[in-house]
Amino acid sequence: MEEPDQTPRSGADGRSTRWEAHRARRRGEILDAALAAIDEEGPEVGVRRIAERIGAPRSAVYRHFRDRADLDGRIRRRALDSLLAELGPTLEPDGTVLCAIRRSVDAYLGWIAAHPQRYAFLSAGEHGGRSPDTEGTKAVIAHRAGTVFKAVLRALGKDDAGLAVPLASGLVGFVDATVDNWLAGRPDTAASAPLAEFLTRSVWAVLDGNLRALGVQLAPDQRVSALLGD
Template identity: 45%
Template sequence: MLKASDSPADGRAARWKEHNQQRRAEVVEAAVNAIEDEGIDVSVRRIAQRLNLPRPVVYRHFDGREDLDEQVRRRIVEMLLAELTPTLVPDGTLRDAIRHAVGTYLAWIDRHPRLHHFLITGSRDRQAVTSRAVTGARTTVAARIERLVAAGLDAHGLDADLARPTAFGMLGLVDAVVNGWHSGETEALTSTTLTGFLTTSLCSMLSGNARAVGIELDPDTPLRGLLGE
């Protein structure tokens, strides 16, 4: 005997839900590709054309353009974190680890300048600064840095209260410099030059703050040693 949940109507509903989810994912992927090819102001009509769909069908799967933009930002963040997250591990010296993480981030931007532009400005003057996807990505990266800084402080018998502001301070410095770089004022700087500048700046920041709490921090010391591992 069939249960109520096994009725044909429930089966159709489940298949329709799966179809909608797949179509949403296809639209988001098409939007990401359209931004890569045409820029951040690409229209929904152009996105729909890539899928051979009428424009109203695209909107049927989202609560307006703002919702579509947010889902696109979420997908872009996933792409970025897939490359950046593996670099946030204690490997090599402190300087090496910072250079690797920063270099990976800037290399991603070099390959996807329009996607990065979309993350920080949105489309058609929509601002991405309040995006949950972007905010969540910053929090995720900051949390990983915070754990590393906390481990270093703990290894020296110090309170880890400064770990969180240190992590967000590092992230804020990188964001400000990189966003300024992409604003057009400093485009003459290569990503390699900027990676070196940010690596030196972050090492100096960490060394100075460590000295303030009685630690002499050499950025060329193996990171695992600094973490007491």
């Protein structure tokens, strides 16, 4: 009996790959248009306005997303990716301890100042609460910060006793809640220097207190690289 032909249909596979690549590009264009629309018109912008930006009817948007909830979830992830791109590098150990804290705070507040409507969109989330995507991003930020805390304690010969990640999560939550409260007063986001100073001092105070409880006295002008032995 002759064996069935198992040769891949390269032509069909190639067309499928090109089609998927085209769809991915189109989804990216729609998401970028959505972010631009949110930046200009606010978090309640409609799908029709998004479609107009890509020169397509409203129905064309829904060919790439299941429904509005799916679209909103993808927009949130796109916005959060841009936040992580700004904030991620500042979570690497560099400079003095206090400068490292201030750099992260400045990056976070700088992103909000540059994209206040995106932040409002993220803050609104789903059904009036924070979305799983937003909470997941906060967990990623806390994990990265917690990894640095663990490395510092390990370099100092201390067991973190399971403190590093909860400490990082608490600090991320504190910063997030403080910024939300500050923005609720509708301040000029360009005048955020006092808030940045407050957050920097507060984060340092919490870190210092917990380090002292572990028997570690750390100067705020100590270089993080020296602590890690780099």
